[in-house]
Structure formats: C-alpha cells, structure tokens
Amino acid sequence: MNQYYQDNMLFGMNPSSYLHRYAVNGKVSGNLACISEIKNAAVVLYSPRGCGFHYRCHVRSGQSPVYDLECADLRNNDVIFGGEKKLTALLQKVEREQQPEIIFLLPSVVSDIINDDLAGLACSLQPQFKAKLVPITSQVFSHMDKSNGRKVLREKACQKQKQKFSSSAVYPGCGYVEVMDALVEQVMEPQSVEPLSVNIEAFVWGYNGEDKLQGMSDMLQKMGITVNAYLPAADLQTIKRAPRAALNIVRRKKWALAMEQRFGTPFLHVADMQEWHGIEGISDLYRQIGKMLGCEDAVEHVLQEEYERVAARYQELRAEFAKYKFCLIAHGIAYLPDALRVYQQDYGLPIEKIC
Incomplete structure (x- = not known):
C-alpha cells in the first residue's frame, strides 16, 4: 500500500484530510488513488488534455505522481462527432508500450456530459485486446454530502448498544469506490469459498498502513486464518479469485455490499478506526472476525498470549504518560x-x- 499519510509525517500536516472535510475532491483523484494500488494496471482518461495534465500529480498522489497516465486528448471535433477511433488507437498504444494486465477507462466531466458509452465501447473492443478492459462508471456526485454526514452523526449519537458503530449511510467515496465497484462487477469471478480466509481492504488504515496490514496478517495466521487478498492491492488473477474468501474486512462498505449481493461474501465494516483503538479495541476486532468465521477459541488463545507479551510495556508507557x-x-x-x-x-x- 502506498504511504497515503506521508505528508503528515514529513510536513506535520495532511492537506488531503482538510480538503476531504472542507472541499469536494475531484473523483478522478480517487479513481487513480485506487488504481495505483493494482499491480500491472494502466489508465486511460477519456478527457481533454487539461485533465490528463492536472491529474498526473494531485493532492492524493503527492508522493507518487501518476506519470504514465494516458489521456485521450478530446478536442471540439471529438466532442461533437465522437472520439471512438482516437480512443481505440490510444488503447492499442497503451497495450503495446505498457503491456498491462488491466486497462482502466476513466470518464471525465466532458464524456459524462456528452454521454459517451465507455462500457459499450469496451465490450465491443475487448476481443482485440489481451489486457482486460475495465470501464469505470461515473456515479456522478461522489463525495459524502451533508445529508449523509448528518445521518452518520445522528445515528452515532442515538446508538445505545455497546457494539461497534457502522452507519446505514452508503456513499460512493470520492471515486475510489467507483473502481472497487467495477472490480466486483467486471473482474471478480465465482469461486469455491475457502473456510477461515479473509480479504482485507488495503487502504486508509492510518499511519504506517503497510506495517499495520502486515501485523494483521501475522496475527490472523497465528489464529489459523489466511489472507486471500489485499484489495485492491493485487494483480488481475488475485482480484478474480477474491470471492474465494469467507469474509471481507473493509473500510468502505458500498463495494462490500455489492460483493455480498453478487457472491454472498459477508463483511466486517471497520467504519471508524477509533472505535477499534487500544488493546480492548484491537481484541474486539479479532474476536469479531473469529465469531464471523467460527473460530473463537483459536482467536481467544492467541489474544491471551499477545496480551501477556505486551502488558508490562503497555503499563509502563501509561505510567510515563x-x-x-x-x-x-x-x-x-x-x-x-x-x-x-x-x-x-x-x-x-x-x-x-x-x-
């Protein structure tokens, strides 16, 4: 996983967090943030050249500019008479030069306004390409709007149970979930479910996200649980086999709901990291995973061992603070x-x- 939070550590500030709360991020930046995690993937932005230039380096990609982003360079004639031939030639160039496993076709404001059918075009062109063509369907307004924000706060304020909070609000997620939805609908394939296996959404786990995911993987392995895939940080074949997992552990639930509906894969929604914080919160996370997979005893045994290993240092730090x-x-x-x-x-x- 790319170190999404590096700006905080280097500069003491995270411009993307403030943009997320007080502005509306362009969803193409969310598309690219998700696709950048996928191995051997190429991107074609169906837009004028200004968009292609702008999105090579934006707030979310500050540490890893998308230098190989390709743009269809739509002009007035293309908008009026159609840019299919230009797009087809560009896709052929991308496959020839980059040799990707997947080519994502991203819409833009222009292609949405003229209602170009990227899905239909990709379907008709697919026999000509070795790479999997994956058009992204624009979900129009992608940001979490005020009505959803109020809904989340209202439900959290009214919750009386001790269970972890997960709002009923479902929203696209600034372009990121558009790509995840496309992977569920267009790339994943039915599989025989492997017991005691999980997929983990490999995004937005906070500082040092890679280390956290590795720590989760190590803990789950001790409990007899395997990680089937980190999504979307995988290659084409791994993404195809994602429905083999018995459980999804997710930060955003819209794509997980789609996967549950299509493949029957249940999910655990980790909506708010602070709900699962500290020794008790972390233990609750693994207990919930164990309960959903039917291996509570194995989970409890490992948790007890881990607590005994860290308890002394934990109390020492609390005393110092x-x-x-x-x-x-x-x-x-x-x-x-x-x-x-x-x-x-x-x-x-x-x-x-x-x-």
Missing part, C-alpha cells in the same frame, strides 16, 4: 468523544485542555 499534562487539539466537536476516549482511556493521558 501520566506524569504530564496534555492539551488535545481536535478536528472538530464531532470527533471529541472518540478522541477523549482514545487518549484518556487507552493511552492514560491526563487531558487538561481541549482546543
């Missing part, structure tokens, strides 16, 4: 309850002020 006073600077009021619980309860930090 307790010597100081802390000021909590939060993103906003909505984040305060979870943030206070994480820092006070899990870390043992005495919070004296809130900013």
Whole structure:
C-alpha cells in the first residue's frame, strides 16, 4: 500500500484530510488513488488534455505522481462527432508500450456530459485486446454530502448498544469506490469459498498502513486464518479469485455490499478506526472476525498470549504518560468523544485542555 499519510509525517500536516472535510475532491483523484494500488494496471482518461495534465500529480498522489497516465486528448471535433477511433488507437498504444494486465477507462466531466458509452465501447473492443478492459462508471456526485454526514452523526449519537458503530449511510467515496465497484462487477469471478480466509481492504488504515496490514496478517495466521487478498492491492488473477474468501474486512462498505449481493461474501465494516483503538479495541476486532468465521477459541488463545507479551510495556508507557499534562487539539466537536476516549482511556493521558 502506498504511504497515503506521508505528508503528515514529513510536513506535520495532511492537506488531503482538510480538503476531504472542507472541499469536494475531484473523483478522478480517487479513481487513480485506487488504481495505483493494482499491480500491472494502466489508465486511460477519456478527457481533454487539461485533465490528463492536472491529474498526473494531485493532492492524493503527492508522493507518487501518476506519470504514465494516458489521456485521450478530446478536442471540439471529438466532442461533437465522437472520439471512438482516437480512443481505440490510444488503447492499442497503451497495450503495446505498457503491456498491462488491466486497462482502466476513466470518464471525465466532458464524456459524462456528452454521454459517451465507455462500457459499450469496451465490450465491443475487448476481443482485440489481451489486457482486460475495465470501464469505470461515473456515479456522478461522489463525495459524502451533508445529508449523509448528518445521518452518520445522528445515528452515532442515538446508538445505545455497546457494539461497534457502522452507519446505514452508503456513499460512493470520492471515486475510489467507483473502481472497487467495477472490480466486483467486471473482474471478480465465482469461486469455491475457502473456510477461515479473509480479504482485507488495503487502504486508509492510518499511519504506517503497510506495517499495520502486515501485523494483521501475522496475527490472523497465528489464529489459523489466511489472507486471500489485499484489495485492491493485487494483480488481475488475485482480484478474480477474491470471492474465494469467507469474509471481507473493509473500510468502505458500498463495494462490500455489492460483493455480498453478487457472491454472498459477508463483511466486517471497520467504519471508524477509533472505535477499534487500544488493546480492548484491537481484541474486539479479532474476536469479531473469529465469531464471523467460527473460530473463537483459536482467536481467544492467541489474544491471551499477545496480551501477556505486551502488558508490562503497555503499563509502563501509561505510567510515563501520566506524569504530564496534555492539551488535545481536535478536528472538530464531532470527533471529541472518540478522541477523549482514545487518549484518556487507552493511552492514560491526563487531558487538561481541549482546543
């Protein structure tokens, strides 16, 4: 997984987090963020050249510009009379030069307005190509709008159960989920389910995401659970075999709902990382996985061993933190309850002020 949060560590700020909360990200950036995780994939943006230039380097790709992004370079004549021939020639060039397993066709505002049928075109051209052609269907407004935001806050405020929170809101997810939906509908194939196996969505697990995913994989292996695929960070054949897993562990549930509907794969939605924080939160995560896979005893045995291994160091750090006073600077009021619980309860930090 690309180090999505590197800006925070290098500069002490994450411009994408502020853009996400206070602006509307272009969904092409979300498309590219998802596709950049897929091995041996190429991208053709069906747009004017300005879009192709702009999206080679944007906020989400600050550490890894998309230098090999290809653009159809639509002109006025193409918009009026159609750009199919130009697009076909470009796809042939991409396959010849890059030799990818998958070529993604991304729509743009222009292609959406003139209602070009990328799906139909890809279907008719597929026999000419060795690579799998995957057109992305624009889901129009991709950002989480205010009505969804209010719904999430209202449901969280009203929740009385002790179970982990997962809102009923479903939204496209800034272009990222458009690609995930396409993988479910166009690439994945029916499989015989392998018991005690999982797919893990390999995106937005916080700082040092790669290390966290590796740690999860190691823990699951001790429990007798195998990782079938990290999605979308896989090659074509692995993505095709994704429905072999008995459970999906996901951060965004829209594509997981589509996979459940098409292949019957259940999912565990990790909606808010702070809900699963600290020793208790992490233990709850694995207990929930064990319950859904029917291996609770094996999970509990490993959790007990791991707690005994880290308990002394954990208490030592809590005692060290307790010597100081802390000021909590939060993103906003909505984040305060979870943030206070994480820092006070899990870390043992005495919070004296809130900013």
